[in-house]
Amino acid sequence: MKRILLFGALCLATAGSWAFYPHNTAPEGYMMVVGSGRPGTTSSVPEITVIQPDGQRQVQRLPKIKIGTERNSTAAATEIHRFELLKVNSLLAQGWRVAHVTQSTVGVGATTETVYLLERP
Numbered sequence: 312m313k314r315i316l317l318f319g320a321l322c323l324a325t326a327g328s329w330a331f332y333p334h335n336t337a338p339e340g341y342m343m344v345v346g347s348g349r350p351g352t353t354s355s356v357p358e359i360t361v362i363q364p365d366g367q368r369q370v371q372r373l374p375k376i377k378i379g380t381e382r383n384s385t386a387a388a389t390e391i392h393r394f395e396l397l398k399v400n401s402l403l404a405q406g407w408r409v410a411h412v413t414q415s416t417v418g419v420g421a422t423t424e425t426v427y428l429l430e431r432p
Contacts, residue, residue: 340364346395
């Protein structure tokens, strides 16, 4: 009887200590994905910037997109959005959720900027 009681107490102590075992936690806060580029010029290289919850910044330069005519300018803007979508989809697969999207056009050269704000559900 003492062995059964001792074994039960040992199992209970083991199960209780498991609750205090450190677990991996997901980063808290928000993440931003910023896609920017000036599809109507030859000097601008479009890029996607990811700002992590801890403030770290990763910049991914996109391949040079053909530009020149108005039609190519529209195609270049669409291509920038395609890369943004690929990045956001990869983050959604990691458990992030889109909380807010903002798009703006800045300046005379029409730099387009799209900001995706992501959060952990």
